[in-house]
Amino acid sequence: MAKNLESNTYTVLFASGMVIIVGALLAFVASSLQEKITENKRIEKQQNILYALGVNENDETSVEFVSKDIVGAEFSKYITKQLVISGTEAVEDPNAYLIDIKKEATEAKNPNYKRKLPLFVGEKDGVTLYIVPVRGKGLWDAIWGYIALDDQLVVQGVYFDHQGETPGLGSNIKERFFMDDFKGEHILDGDTFKGINAAKGNADPKNLDKMDFEVDAIAGATITGTGLSAMLKKDLAMYIPYLKTLKQ
Amino acid sequence: MGLLSKKDAKLITDPLADNNPITIQVLGICSALAVTAELKPSIVMAISVMFVLAMGSTVISLIRNIIPSKIRIIVQLVIAAALVIIVDQILKAFAYELSKQLSVFVGLIITNCIIMGRFEAFALANGPWKSFLDGIGNSAGYGIILIIVGFFRELLGSGSLLGYKVLGDAIEKTGVYAYGYENNGFMLLAPMALITIGIIIWVQRSRNTSLIEHN
Numbered sequence: 001m002a003k004n005l006e007s008n009t010y011t012v013l014f015a016s017g018m019v020i021i022v023g024a025l026l027a028f029v030a031s032s033l034q035e036k037i038t039e040n041k042r043i044e045k046q047q048n049i050l051y052a053l054g055v056n057e058n059d060e061t062s063v064e065f066v067s068k069d070i071v072g073a074e075f076s077k078y079i080t081k082q083l084v085i086s087g088t089e090a091v092e093d094p095n096a097y098l099i100d101i102k103k104e105a106t107e108a109k110n111p112n113y114k115r116k117l118p119l120f121v122g123e124k125d126g127v128t129l130y131i132v133p134v135r136g137k138g139l140w141d142a143i144w145g146y147i148a149l150d151d152q153l154v155v156q157g158v159y160f161d162h163q164g165e166t167p168g169l170g171s172n173i174k175e176r177f178f179m180d181d182f183k184g185e186h187i188l189d190g191d192t193f194k195g196i197n198a199a200k201g202n203a204d205p206k207n208l209d210k211m212d213f214e215v216d217a218i219a220g221a222t223i224t225g226t227g228l229s230a231m232l233k234k235d236l237a238m239y240i241p242y243l244k245t246l247k248q
Numbered sequence: 249m250g251l252l253s254k255k256d257a258k259l260i261t262d263p264l265a266d267n268n269p270i271t272i273q274v275l276g277i278c279s280a281l282a283v284t285a286e287l288k289p290s291i292v293m294a295i296s297v298m299f300v301l302a303m304g305s306t307v308i309s310l311i312r313n314i315i316p317s318k319i320r321i322i323v324q325l326v327i328a329a330a331l332v333i334i335v336d337q338i339l340k341a342f343a344y345e346l347s348k349q350l351s352v353f354v355g356l357i358i359t360n361c362i363i364m365g366r367f368e369a370f371a372l373a374n375g376p377w378k379s380f381l382d383g384i385g386n387s388a389g390y391g392i393i394l395i396i397v398g399f400f401r402e403l404l405g406s407g408s409l410l411g412y413k414v415l416g417d418a419i420e421k422t423g424v425y426a427y428g429y430e431n432n433g434f435m436l437l438a439p440m441a442l443i444t445i446g447i448i449i450w451v452q453r454s455r456n457t458s459l460i461e462h463n
Contacts, residue, residue: 005317022330033340036340040340043344164355165352168284168436206419
């Protein structure tokens with residue numbers, strides 16, 4: 001090639017050309033797939049909420065959502081009401097599940113902003129469950145989940161997920177052995193809100209004591225566990241005033 | 249291998265043992281420590297790296313004659329990152345479940361030293377076909393070590409393999425646990441991955457003494 005590959009002009013030109021080509025390519029891919037990705041995320045949200053409610057295809061140890069094709073129908077069948085909570089008041093909103101929890105949490109830093117708190121009311125096998133979305137921080141990135149409570153504020157099912165926790169350690173929060181431990185746990189001590197701790201060194205690995213506000217933590221995932229406990233404490237607390245009105 | 253000439257075949261077989269990227273070139277150690285607590289992520293990581301390295305090496309090799317050497321590292325990084333992100337986006341749109349499983353690995357793949365190392369050491373100086381084979385060979389060599397380490401860490405740390413409790417239930421005390429065996433929780437932490445890799449290096453060098461460096 002006649003061009004001098006080491007000249008500054010060529011280097012700058014090459015760098016600019018590369019940035020433009022790669023940038024355009026990425027922008028094209030992202031915008032042309034945007035619609036499908038958003039749709040997939042919406043479906044995933046419905047699947048997650050149904051999972052917490054106990055509507056899933058699990059066998060002994062697996063985590064299986066209801067299939068993509070029927071999730072829309074199942075969602076409208078099992079989720080009877082979607083509410084937006086404010087204090088002890090609730091307003092119905094048929095699209096509450098589309099509320100972006102992350103955005104709401106950021107907006108809420110502004111003291112004048114009235115945070116929208118979505119709550120999903122589902123009914124399975126004649127029992128009414130209240131599904132609370134939660135979101136917090138793990139070790140590397142965001143963690144989030146859905147907690148299904150009955151009207152006595154006892155956990156009946158959970159689903160957790162994460163953005164980038166360590167594979168094989170923190171990422172295990174979305175495994176059955178961890179999530180199933182939450183079933184039956186209480187979050188209220190009499191009238192005081194306690195939350196649930198992912199506790200190290202609790203002497204109850206089989207999780208027989210459901211009133212200890214603790215589940216067995218995952219070995220090697222201390223910070224993810226701490227973040228998860230904090231997430232439960234912080235986000236569930238916002239719903240407690242309303243949920244307590246159900247208890248009476 | 250009738251398809252490949254002897255020289256080409258060596259590009260694949262060499263990195264599997266005598267020129268292994270992890271144990272000999274000491275590349276890609278960070279991810280080998282990060283994802284090997286269980287066998288499954290090790291396998292996923294091995295396959296992902298193979299894909300990115302083979303593709304990336306080919307692309308880099310194709311444009312090797314027009315890359316200005318002053319900014320070659322940045323160019324390599326941009327190509328690796330762009331490839332990974334495009335694949336991730338396509339998976340998110342068409343194979344969402346798979347992309348959820350891989351999401352954690354995306355960052356780890358881009359920053360994997362093997363990728364940059366092979367781009368720099370091989371793809372910049374060789375043709376696309378050779379670079380492709382080199383990519384496959386090196387990622388296979390990387391994958392083998394990952395899977396060996398993942399196997400031992402999951403077996404000794406959690407008493408399971410691919411999630412199946414092969415040693416019995418630690419809490420119910422069945423299987424070998426009935427005889428007082430305990431899981432070694434330390435195996436789940438990164439230091440033991442390093443020690444496991446150290447043992448592999450030791451075994452490999454004591455079997456083939458020509459690999460030992462003398463100074």
